[in-house]
Amino acid sequence: MTVALWMLLVVVWPAVAHARDGAGPETSTITVSATGRVVCPPDHVIATFGMETAGRSLADAQRRNHAVMAKVMERLRSLDIAPEHIQTSSFTITPQYRPSPPRSSGATPLPPEIIGYVVGNTVTVDVRKPEQMGAVIEGVLAAGVNQFHGLQWGLVDERLAQVEALKQAAASARNKAQALSETLGVRLARIISVNEEGRLVQPMPRLARTMAAMEVDGGTAPVSPGEIQVEASVTLVYEIAPN
Incomplete structure (x- = not known):
């Protein structure tokens, strides 16, 4: 247990930074990132x-x-x-x-x-x-x-899925920050900045047979839609203070 805790401290300590706001007092911060994912069928x-x-x-x-x-x-x-x-x-x-016929060297080429x-x-x-x-x-x-x-x-309208993925990412980032603050013996004072980004991951289906093969046997194209994955990432910067 002691070894595991020491390893955790070694890994997360670089996420704790100190910043100075102009001539004001030094501010200690924790930066955490997380990704939320929502999977849904394409419409x-x-x-x-x-x-x-x-x-x-x-x-x-x-x-x-x-x-x-x-x-x-x-x-x-x-x-x-x-x-x-x-x-x-x-x-x-x-x-x-029309393909050009063979011609002898130096002969004038025929017009196309x-x-x-x-x-x-x-x-x-x-x-x-x-x-x-x-x-x-x-x-x-x-x-x-x-x-x-x-x-x-x-998705015709992917906004709902993006909002849900964003909520998941924000909650996960907050939980990470809370876990870090408890481990380091500090408290989360306030959020200094929030950055987010999202993306849509589309499936890449393939036809199991060529169109020529379907024409021969008259079968229906075997198409599988798969699922759409919507991702959102959030980065939070917290100011931390002593307990």
């Missing part, structure tokens, strides 16, 4: 997917892309995805050139010849019912989507 998920269509002319490639996009929108409407939660995040047009176009369209969907995510992926795949860029789970 929405952002999915990003895209489609590329090719055509010998730009008009043909755009027409094909528009046809796929119309089917995608129809599928999303059938799942009650609100229009304001669907956004085109990128649109690209890429010319395709466009033989077609590829039109790309990337769409971001905010799904407010995470349990629908598997059906959303299956639906857009059936509509003609051929690219999938991932999922991002989150």
